[in-house]
Amino acid sequence: MNVSELRPWGIGLLLALAACVALPLALPPYWIYLAIAAMVSSVLMQSFGVIVGRAGVMSLCQMSFAAIGAWVVLWLNLRDAPGGFLLWLVLGGLAAVPVGVAIGLPALRIRGVNLAVVTLGFGVSTDIVLNANQFPGTSEFKSLQRPALFESDQGYFVLTVIVFVLIAIGLGLFNRTRLGRSWTELRHSEQAAAAHGISVARSKLAAFAISAFVAGIAGGLMVGQISSVVSSNFAMMQSVAMFAVAVLIGPHHPEGAIMGGIFGAVMATLLDTIGLPQDVGGILFGVAAIFALRSGFSQTDFTRMRKREKDARALLARERPPVPDLPPPPPPTGDGRGDRLAVRGLTVRFGEVVALSGVDLTVPERGVVGLIGPNGAGKSTLISAVTGFLAGYQGTVELDGKAIDRYSPSVRARHGLRRTFQTTAIAPELTQYEYLMISAGRSLGRGEAEALLKFFGCPPGDVPVSIIDAGTRRLLDVAAAIAARPRVALLDEPAAGQSLDESMEFGRRLAEVPERFGVSVLLVEHDMQLVRAACEQVTVLDFGHVIASGPTHDVLENPAVRDAYLGTADVPLLDTAPVQP
Numbered sequence: 001m002n003v004s005e006l007r008p009w010g011i012g013l014l015l016a017l018a019a020c021v022a023l024p025l026a027l028p029p030y031w032i033y034l035a036i037a038a039m040v041s042s043v044l045m046q047s048f049g050v051i052v053g054r055a056g057v058m059s060l061c062q063m064s065f066a067a068i069g070a071w072v073v074l075w076l077n078l079r080d081a082p083g084g085f086l087l088w089l090v091l092g093g094l095a096a097v098p099v100g101v102a103i104g105l106p107a108l109r110i111r112g113v114n115l116a117v118v119t120l121g122f123g124v125s126t127d128i129v130l131n132a133n134q135f136p137g138t139s140e141f142k143s144l145q146r147p148a149l150f151e152s153d154q155g156y157f158v159l160t161v162i163v164f165v166l167i168a169i170g171l172g173l174f175n176r177t178r179l180g181r182s183w184t185e186l187r188h189s190e191q192a193a194a195a196h197g198i199s200v201a202r203s204k205l206a207a208f209a210i211s212a213f214v215a216g217i218a219g220g221l222m223v224g225q226i227s228s229v230v231s232s233n234f235a236m237m238q239s240v241a242m243f244a245v246a247v248l249i250g251p252h253h254p255e256g257a258i259m260g261g262i263f264g265a266v267m268a269t270l271l272d273t274i275g276l277p278q279d280v281g282g283i284l285f286g287v288a289a290i291f292a293l294r295s296g297f298s299q300t301d302f303t304r305m306r307k308r309e310k311d312a313r314a315l316l317a318r319e320r321p322p323v324p325d326l327p328p329p330p331p332p333t334g335d336g337r338g339d340r341l342a343v344r345g346l347t348v349r350f351g352e353v354v355a356l357s358g359v360d361l362t363v364p365e366r367g368v369v370g371l372i373g374p375n376g377a378g379k380s381t382l383i384s385a386v387t388g389f390l391a392g393y394q395g396t397v398e399l400d401g402k403a404i405d406r407y408s409p410s411v412r413a414r415h416g417l418r419r420t421f422q423t424t425a426i427a428p429e430l431t432q433y434e435y436l437m438i439s440a441g442r443s444l445g446r447g448e449a450e451a452l453l454k455f456f457g458c459p460p461g462d463v464p465v466s467i468i469d470a471g472t473r474r475l476l477d478v479a480a481a482i483a484a485r486p487r488v489a490l491l492d493e494p495a496a497g498q499s500l501d502e503s504m505e506f507g508r509r510l511a512e513v514p515e516r517f518g519v520s521v522l523l524v525e526h527d528m529q530l531v532r533a534a535c536e537q538v539t540v541l542d543f544g545h546v547i548a549s550g551p552t553h554d555v556l557e558n559p560a561v562r563d564a565y566l567g568t569a570d571v572p573l574l575d576t577a578p579v580q581p
């Protein structure tokens with residue numbers, strides 16, 4: 001972490017310290033009680049921050065996880081279990097984890113509103129169970145004793161701040177891990193995440209598990225706040241209202257969690273004070289949340305992004321500092337002349353449409369191979385099938401001589417098969433450097449990242465994706481694929497949107513990629529100038545068939561190719577023998 005990244009944390013900790021010292025002295029007892037409620041809500045908001053804000057999953061059952069935490073704390077209290085409240089809090093959080101994972105399992109197959117319905121269903125079931133059963137200790141009138149150090153309301157407020165800060169630090173550190181970073185990408189595009197070697201299933205389950213843990217802690221804290229709880233404290237509708245607040249404010253940032261917590265705790269009092277019915281708050285948040293969902297950004301995302309963009313514009317106005325040399329490529333395998341990727345007899349059908357029919361194609365070690373053909377020829381379908389995004393194809397795909405047909409997209413990516421998409425799906429709130437880090441899947445030094453970005457003509461790494469144009473985003477996607485140092489990168493029309501000069505420059509850069517990075521390339525392109533500049537070999541598809549394959553110059557001069565490409569062939573060329581060099 002550099003100094004500028006540490007500064008907000010330092011300010012946050014100072015503010016937390018100031019709140020712990022000043023508020024208990026300054027606030028009257030009722031407001032202290034509200035402040036505790038706000039901090040407990042803030043912790044609950046942190047759980048929404050993980051699942052909704054970071055992972056982008058619509059979960060409407062966080063209150064149920066909180067209820068589990070509360071139930072465990074009260075059960076341990078009833079049994080006078082050893083360890084005391086602080087340990088019970090942690091155990092309450094841990095008890096919610098397996099339930100969170102179980103609720104997360106449907107998320108592996110369904111998403112969006114359907115998943116929201118599943119979580120809502122769990123929330124309703126919890127409501128029913130809680131209404132039919134009392135929390136432990138209720139009939140025995142055994143309420144919870146706070147720890148001696150935090151027994152007073154003032155002391156308990158300090159405890160809630162400490163818990164909030166510890167969770168914020170823990171989540172902040174976790175967000176810097178590959179799994180944590182993967183959530184940002186997951187929220188934006190599961191396909192892009194899988195293409196970067198991220199296991200979507202593992203990421204989602206981790207998000208459910210961690211958010212359930214944090215919600216469980218919040219439930220335990222609620223018990224400490226009001227000493228005994230009832231089912232209405234965890235009503236399912238509260239989850240829905242808090243979800244709306246979370247979407248609007250963005251509790252995946254600590255300041256958002258605090259804001260959400262304060263709103264949640266004092267909204268009722270505020271509405272009461274100004275004489276408005278309580279439902280108005282929920283309606284206002286609901287409407288505002290719809291706008292936030294439509295824009296894709298919460299308030300804190302928006303504010304942080306604007307700040308980053310302002311800093312980046314200042315950075316762009318300055319001269320770019322010199323970048324270090326790129327690290328040397330890994331040595332070639334074997335004699336350096338074998339095929340890295342071999343596709344044999346690849347056939348893909350979409351119902352009646354035969355998108356690919358018995359396609360053979362190879363990409364050699366240290367080579368750039370072009371894959372061209374008219375619109376609808378099957379080029380993107382080939383990339384999708386080879387990288388595992390299209391299940392159920394016929395034929396085989398071999399990477400370094402090993403069949404990978406049974407592997408999922410993320411496993412293929414981790415084995416060294418990276419792809420880009422025709423439509424980029426990069427989370428705009430990331431900086432380019434962060435995006436490279438996610439894609440690389442390894443520790444990528446600043447120097448290497450800057451050199452890579454410069455090589456592909458992208459601005460410096462601290463520039464956020466939100467302010468770079470569509471053409472540069474495609475180049476960034478290519479840089480991200482290469483950052484992973486894969487065996488083969490499959491690039492789907494990476495130069496779309498580039499000017500002729502930019503495209504030619506990009507072609508020259510691509511031609512250098514195998515030697516500079518040790519990465520072989522399969523390039524899908526319509527720009528023949530670029531194909532000539534970058535590729536030694538070209539394969540031509542037409543109506544899902546290979547109609548020509550060989551050295552670039554020979555293939556592009558082939559009349560059958562010209563006819564097919566320019567649309568002058570009046571019938572599809574079926575089963576045409578490949579052009580031999």
Ligand SMILES: Nc1ncnc2c1ncn2[C@@H]1O[C@H](COP(=O)(O)OP(=O)(O)OP(=O)(O)O)[C@@H](O)[C@H]1O
Binds near residue numbers: 353374379
């Ligand atoms: N998901 C799908 N469902 C049904 N048909 C599809 C699907 N995806 C592709 N196709 C069909 O498969 C054929 C090949 O499409 P593909 O997108 O691979 O072509 P392409 O060569 O990449 O075209 P372009 O240059 O326009 O990107 C087309 O007839 C297309 O309509």
